Amino acid sequence: MRFLFLLIFATSALAQGPEAISVLERRLIALDAAEVPPGPELRLSLAYLDQSGWTAESITAAAVESARILSQCGVQLKTMELIRVAAPVRYRDFLTPVSRELAAALQLSKPTVYFVAGTRQRPAFDAEAIGRGNSRSRPELSDTVWITRSTRDLGVAMTHELVHVIMDSGEHSEEPGNLMRDETAPGNTHLSQGQCERLRAVGTANGLLRNR
Ligand SMILES: [Zn+2]
Numbered sequence: 421m422r423f424l425f426l427l428i429f430a431t432s433a434l435a436q437g438p439e440a441i442s443v444l445e446r447r448l449i450a451l452d453a454a455e456v457p458p459g460p461e462l463r464l465s466l467a468y469l470d471q472s473g474w475t476a477e478s479i480t481a482a483a484v485e486s487a488r489i490l491s492q493c494g495v496q497l498k499t500m501e502l503i504r505v506a507a508p509v510r511y512r513d514f515l516t517p518v519s520r521e522l523a524a525a526l527q528l529s530k531p532t533v534y535f536v537a538g539t540r541q542r543p544a545f546d547a548e549a550i551g552r553g554n555s556r557s558r559p560e561l562s563d564t565v566w567i568t569r570s571t572r573d574l575g576v577a578m579t580h581e582l583v584h585v586i587m588d589s590g591e592h593s594e595e596p597g598n599l600m601r602d603e604t605a606p607g608n609t610h611l612s613q614g615q616c617e618r619l620r621a622v623g624t625a626n627g628l629l630r631n632r
Pocket of ligand 1: 580584590592601602
């Protein structure tokens, strides 16, 4: 799958002073339209923390893999916004109280995937999904995914977490090769027909997938 970087613009400070959180750069990534399936559209915000070790290239490659995996459910992922964020060092790891502040300051469109350095949550997960059901006490984090640098099989792991968010469900599958197996692995990319139907139905009902 090919992709284009469409647009670049820079620096809008959201706050002043030493605690400033600011957007350094926004890029719109458009995937090749010929490979986009008909069906509801997912528009993703992909935010990464400057100096967290993440690059635009690795995130874009993961997003291209996500588009390919989600296409089996007829879900289109054809445009994504890649946002590079500058923030004080305490925001570089996922931790509910500070990550809430980060999300509140940035006000990015959802679903949002945040690429962070690590996690200070306990228990510590390499990647976490926060749907509606598990965000009542932290509404800023609803419909977000947090991915640390320890995450293996990045494209598969990111898509696994996104499916949790879009389905608003923490459910796992025991089916061999299924994307929603508890442990992600490079070959685990399949979604059943029932999972695809729920993904489209819940995602559309919650406004995370849009029918054109
Ligand atoms: Zn999971």
